[in-house]
Amino acid sequence: MTKTSREQANNEAARDAEDPILQWVTFQLAEETYGINVMQVQEVLRYSEIAPVPGAPEYVIGIINLRGNVVTVIDTRARFGLEPAAVSDSTRIVIIESDQQVIGILVDSVAEVVYLRSSDIDSAPNVGTEESARFIQGVSNRDNELLILVDLNKLLTDDEWDEVSQI
Amino acid sequence: MSFDVDEDILQDFLIEAGEILEQLSGQLVELENDPDNSDLLNAIFRGFHTVKGGAGFLSLDALVDTCHGAENVFDTLRNGGRQVTPELMDVILQALDTINDQFAAVQAREDMTAADPELLAALEELSKPGDALPDTASTEPEAEAEAPAPEPEQEQAPSSAGGIDEMTDDEFESLLDELHGPATVAKPEPAAPTPSEPSPNSSDSDEMTDDEFEALLDELQGAKSAPAKTEPQPEPQPSASNDEMSDDEFEALLDALHGNDAPKPIAAKPEPKPEPKPEPKTESKPEPKPEPKQAPKAQPAPKAKAPSKKPSAAGRGAPPAETTVRVDTRRLDEIMNMVGELVLVRNRLLLLNSNTNDEELGKAIANLDVVTGDLQGSVMQTRMQPIRKVFGRFPRVVRDMARNLKKEITLELEGEDTDLDKNLVEALADPLVHLVRNSVDHGIEMPDVREKAGKPRTGLVKLSASQEGDHILLSIEDDGAGMDPEKLKNIAIGRGILDPENAARMSDEEAYNLIFAAGFSTKEVISDVSGRGVGMDVVKTKINQLNGSVRIESQLGKGTRLEIKVPLTLAILPTLMVRVGTQSFALPLASVSEIINMDTKLTNRVDGQLTMIVREKAIPLFYLNKWLNRTQPENFDPAAGHVVVVTLGTQYVGFVVDALVGQEEVVIKPLDRMLQGTPGMAGATITSDGGIALILDTPSLLKQYAKRYVNR
Known part of the structure; x- marks a missing residue:
C-alpha cells in the first residue's frame, strides 16, 4: 500500500467517524417520498387483511397476524393528515421497531434503501403538511428530489400532540 | 443511596432477600405458637443476618440497621437471654414490616427511609438479655452442659461492633462478602430445622459455646455432603477462638468456608488464623464424634465437589435445589x-x-x-406454583388483626399444595387478603358474643384450595355471625343502590351479592381494617378479570362461605367464536350461559331498552353489530342471527351476533401498548385458519357501549 492510498483510507475512516453514513428506507405517501432509518425497519410485508379494532384511536387501522404475534398497524396517511387512499398492488406494511414496540405502518409503496451522510441532512421543519411536520427529523435533497426523514419515535408516541390539536 | 453497584449483584440480592423475607413472616408467626423452638429461632436469626449481609455489601445502610436490630434480638433469644412474648413479637413484626418497606424501596430503585428511631431503640432494648438470663438453657436444650458465661460477651460484640481483631463485624462481613461475591449470602438456612437430634450428645465439648457449635452442626447437616468436606479443616480454628471471636464473625466465617467455591476458603483463612492457631488440637477432639458419618463420606473428592455448591446456594441451600434452575x-x-x-x-x-x-x-x-x-x-x-405462596401470608394477617381487634381466631389452611398459574397466584393475592380480612373483621364475633351464642370463644377461619376439573376452587369459610339478607337489602336501599320493589323480589343469594356493589359497606363505623365499602367491589372486579366467579353462602348465626372459582391458567382461554359483520370475535366461554335463535316475537322495548324474554325473564338485548362494526350494513335485518346470553354476576345480558362459529380454545395475545385499554377488548388471538379474532371483555364492553344500562 502506498503512502497516499493509506492516507486516503485514513481520511475515509476519519470522515466516516465524524460524518457517519446512515441508511434510509424510502417510501411513498401521496406525492412525497419519506425515509425511515433502516435500523428501525424489521421487514416489509405485502398488504394482508387488517382486522379493525372497534374503539381504537382513529389512526389505528387494526391488527395483523405476524407469524403468531399480534401487530398493530397504523394509518400513516391519517397520521400525516393526508386523504385516505385505496389499497393497491404496491401498498405495503412496513414493520418497524421503535421504543421496544413493534408496529406496522401502512404506506403507498416502498422504493429503495438510500445512503446519506449526516451532513446531507438538513433540518427543515416547514415541509409537508402541518400534521406531518412534527414527525419530521430532517430533509435531504437527492437528485433534486426532496426526501423527508421521519422520526418514528414521535410518530408512535407523541399522542399528547393529537389531544392538544383537537382542543 | 447509590445504585452504581453491579446491577446483577443487586438483582441477586433482591431475589434472595425477597424469598427470605417472605419466609420470615411465616416463621415469625410460627415462632409465636412455638416459642421454644430453637431451630426456628436460629433460622430466623439467620434470615435477618443474611439479609443484613447482602444489604451491607450494597451499602443499603437503613436496611442494615433494621436487620441488625432484629438480628440482635434473635441472638439474645436463641441464647436464652429472653423469652418470646407477644409484645416482643409485635416489635419484631413491626421491624419486619419496616424491612419489607425498605426492601420494596430498593426494588423500586427509590431512596428508602431509615427505620423509626423508636423502633431501633426498642430492638436495642430487647436485644439486652432480659429477666430470664440465668436459666438460659430453657430455650436451648443443647445448652445445658454449657457455661452461660461467654454469651453476654457475644451479645455485646455485634452491637458494640468491637471485633477483637480491630475490625467491626460489619466490616468483616462486607469484606467476606466482597471476597466471595453475593451468592454466598444464600446460605443453607432452611436446613436449620434438622440438627436438634445429635447436638445434645455433642455438648461434651466444654470449650465451645453452643451457638458456635450449633452453627457448625447446621452447616454440616444443612448443606449435606458438599459443604461437609470442608468442615474438618475449619473446626479447629473456631473452637479455639471461642473467647476471642463473636459468633457473628464466626458464622460469617463458617458460611464463607463452606458456603462456596474454591477461592473462598483460601481467601478467608488468612485473617482468622493467627489467633486460633495455638490451641486447636486439644479442643477439636471431642467434636468429630457427632459428625463422622458425613465427614468421611465427603472427604474423598472435596475439590470436585466444591463448585457444585454454588447452584445450590442460589437455590436457597435446600439440598434438592441443585436440580432446579431459576428462569425468568x-x-x-x-x-x-x-x-x-x-x-x-x-x-x-x-x-x-x-x-x-x-x-x-x-x-x-x-x-x-x-x-x-x-x-x-x-x-x-x-x-404452576403452589398456592402456598399466597396462603403463606395469612397467618400473619390474621394474627395481627386478631390482636388488634381483640378477637380469638384460629386460621386453618387446606390444600396449600394446589398448583395454579403463576400469574393467577399473584393476581389472587390481593382479593384473598381482602376477603380474609373481611371474615376476620365482619365475620367472627368478639369472644364474649360468641360465648353467649353458645359457640367456642375462638373463631375459626378456614381457607382452602382444591382443583376441580379445569378450575381451581378457593373457599374462605368462617364460623362467625353470618349475613342477614334483609339487613343487607335495607342497607342497600339506604345507600340508594337498590329500590324497595327490587329488594322484595331478590333472592337471598342475590342479596349476599350486594356486598360486591360499589359503595356498599355493612359496617356502620369505618374501622382501619375494613368497612370503606370499596374493597369487595374491587375484589369482584379483579376476580372477573381472571375469568373467575364468586359465590356466597351464608347462614345467619352459623357463618359464611365464599367460593371463588378461577380457571387453572390464564394463558389459554376457552371461548365461543362468533361472527359480527365480517369479523370474528371471541367471547369467554365461562360467561356464556346459553345460545338461542333470534326471535323478534319475543322482544320488547322496555323503557327505551330492547329486551327479550328468556325463560320467562326479560333480559336486555344488544346488537353487537351496532357496537363493533365500523361499516354498518345497509340491509340490516334485526330478526336474523343468534342471541348469546352472557352472565354478569347474577344478571343476564343478551348479545345478538350474526353467526356462531364454534367453540375454540385460544391463546390470549395482549394488544400493543397503543391499543391497550381499548374498551371492551381483552386481547386478540389467532384463529385456527390463521385469521385474527378479538377477545371481548363483556363487563368493559357494556360499560363502554351500554352506559345507560350499566348506570341503572
Whole structure:
C-alpha cells in the first residue's frame, strides 16, 4: 500500500467517524417520498387483511397476524393528515421497531434503501403538511428530489400532540 | 443511596432477600405458637443476618440497621437471654414490616427511609438479655452442659461492633462478602430445622459455646455432603477462638468456608488464623464424634465437589435445589407463546388434513397432535406454583388483626399444595387478603358474643384450595355471625343502590351479592381494617378479570362461605367464536350461559331498552353489530342471527351476533401498548385458519357501549 492510498483510507475512516453514513428506507405517501432509518425497519410485508379494532384511536387501522404475534398497524396517511387512499398492488406494511414496540405502518409503496451522510441532512421543519411536520427529523435533497426523514419515535408516541390539536 | 453497584449483584440480592423475607413472616408467626423452638429461632436469626449481609455489601445502610436490630434480638433469644412474648413479637413484626418497606424501596430503585428511631431503640432494648438470663438453657436444650458465661460477651460484640481483631463485624462481613461475591449470602438456612437430634450428645465439648457449635452442626447437616468436606479443616480454628471471636464473625466465617467455591476458603483463612492457631488440637477432639458419618463420606473428592455448591446456594441451600434452575418468567412466557403457536399450526394442519384424506399425512398429524398436547401440558406445568405462596401470608394477617381487634381466631389452611398459574397466584393475592380480612373483621364475633351464642370463644377461619376439573376452587369459610339478607337489602336501599320493589323480589343469594356493589359497606363505623365499602367491589372486579366467579353462602348465626372459582391458567382461554359483520370475535366461554335463535316475537322495548324474554325473564338485548362494526350494513335485518346470553354476576345480558362459529380454545395475545385499554377488548388471538379474532371483555364492553344500562 502506498503512502497516499493509506492516507486516503485514513481520511475515509476519519470522515466516516465524524460524518457517519446512515441508511434510509424510502417510501411513498401521496406525492412525497419519506425515509425511515433502516435500523428501525424489521421487514416489509405485502398488504394482508387488517382486522379493525372497534374503539381504537382513529389512526389505528387494526391488527395483523405476524407469524403468531399480534401487530398493530397504523394509518400513516391519517397520521400525516393526508386523504385516505385505496389499497393497491404496491401498498405495503412496513414493520418497524421503535421504543421496544413493534408496529406496522401502512404506506403507498416502498422504493429503495438510500445512503446519506449526516451532513446531507438538513433540518427543515416547514415541509409537508402541518400534521406531518412534527414527525419530521430532517430533509435531504437527492437528485433534486426532496426526501423527508421521519422520526418514528414521535410518530408512535407523541399522542399528547393529537389531544392538544383537537382542543 | 447509590445504585452504581453491579446491577446483577443487586438483582441477586433482591431475589434472595425477597424469598427470605417472605419466609420470615411465616416463621415469625410460627415462632409465636412455638416459642421454644430453637431451630426456628436460629433460622430466623439467620434470615435477618443474611439479609443484613447482602444489604451491607450494597451499602443499603437503613436496611442494615433494621436487620441488625432484629438480628440482635434473635441472638439474645436463641441464647436464652429472653423469652418470646407477644409484645416482643409485635416489635419484631413491626421491624419486619419496616424491612419489607425498605426492601420494596430498593426494588423500586427509590431512596428508602431509615427505620423509626423508636423502633431501633426498642430492638436495642430487647436485644439486652432480659429477666430470664440465668436459666438460659430453657430455650436451648443443647445448652445445658454449657457455661452461660461467654454469651453476654457475644451479645455485646455485634452491637458494640468491637471485633477483637480491630475490625467491626460489619466490616468483616462486607469484606467476606466482597471476597466471595453475593451468592454466598444464600446460605443453607432452611436446613436449620434438622440438627436438634445429635447436638445434645455433642455438648461434651466444654470449650465451645453452643451457638458456635450449633452453627457448625447446621452447616454440616444443612448443606449435606458438599459443604461437609470442608468442615474438618475449619473446626479447629473456631473452637479455639471461642473467647476471642463473636459468633457473628464466626458464622460469617463458617458460611464463607463452606458456603462456596474454591477461592473462598483460601481467601478467608488468612485473617482468622493467627489467633486460633495455638490451641486447636486439644479442643477439636471431642467434636468429630457427632459428625463422622458425613465427614468421611465427603472427604474423598472435596475439590470436585466444591463448585457444585454454588447452584445450590442460589437455590436457597435446600439440598434438592441443585436440580432446579431459576428462569425468568418472561422466558417462560415466550416459550408458552411459542407452544401456543405450535398448537395453532397443529389446528391448521388438522383442518387441512380433513379436506385431503391422505392416510400417511393423517398419521403424522395425529402424532403431532399428541406431542403438542403433551408439550403444552408440560410447559403449562412449569408456570404452576403452589398456592402456598399466597396462603403463606395469612397467618400473619390474621394474627395481627386478631390482636388488634381483640378477637380469638384460629386460621386453618387446606390444600396449600394446589398448583395454579403463576400469574393467577399473584393476581389472587390481593382479593384473598381482602376477603380474609373481611371474615376476620365482619365475620367472627368478639369472644364474649360468641360465648353467649353458645359457640367456642375462638373463631375459626378456614381457607382452602382444591382443583376441580379445569378450575381451581378457593373457599374462605368462617364460623362467625353470618349475613342477614334483609339487613343487607335495607342497607342497600339506604345507600340508594337498590329500590324497595327490587329488594322484595331478590333472592337471598342475590342479596349476599350486594356486598360486591360499589359503595356498599355493612359496617356502620369505618374501622382501619375494613368497612370503606370499596374493597369487595374491587375484589369482584379483579376476580372477573381472571375469568373467575364468586359465590356466597351464608347462614345467619352459623357463618359464611365464599367460593371463588378461577380457571387453572390464564394463558389459554376457552371461548365461543362468533361472527359480527365480517369479523370474528371471541367471547369467554365461562360467561356464556346459553345460545338461542333470534326471535323478534319475543322482544320488547322496555323503557327505551330492547329486551327479550328468556325463560320467562326479560333480559336486555344488544346488537353487537351496532357496537363493533365500523361499516354498518345497509340491509340490516334485526330478526336474523343468534342471541348469546352472557352472565354478569347474577344478571343476564343478551348479545345478538350474526353467526356462531364454534367453540375454540385460544391463546390470549395482549394488544400493543397503543391499543391497550381499548374498551371492551381483552386481547386478540389467532384463529385456527390463521385469521385474527378479538377477545371481548363483556363487563368493559357494556360499560363502554351500554352506559345507560350499566348506570341503572
